Amino acid sequence: MSNNPLQDKEKVKCSAKTRRGTFCQTSPVTGKKRCRMHGGAKGAGAPKGSKNAFKHGRYSREFIENRRAATSRRREWMAFFREMGSEIRKTY
Template sequence: MLSSPRCGAKTRRGTQCQAPAVSGKSRCRMHGGAAGSGAPAGNRNALKHGRFTKEAIDKRKWARLLYKQLVEQLKDY
């Protein structure tokens, strides 16, 4: 165990991680050596809520225009 290769990740202290690396990898299980670790493939962050899609922006513009027209009609009433 003591002679096994060590993880190459840098800790918050700035030193090298002292945990043993996962076999066949250069990182320990906590720093990305475990199976399934890491970010998912592709950038899915842009699809989080859809607030800034063209359709959503157009709907908000339409709602503002409708609101302005309503306020103008109420002023005349």
């Protein structure tokens, strides 16, 4: 290890993995672990609290509760119709 800070900086490489599974050979941006191409650039990444990845909400708590309530109502109606069907058949 030398006293030259530029030489030590060159030994540090980007911590991102390439498609081949090896590490990127580029040196990282100052103060970061990644190079400019792998997210070390200023402003890289989604802003805090971004909802851009939200697609449909099919698995959100509210949607699941609504689906369960609708299923139970449908089962109640089906039981009611079955009962009414048997009542109608008895009268004929």
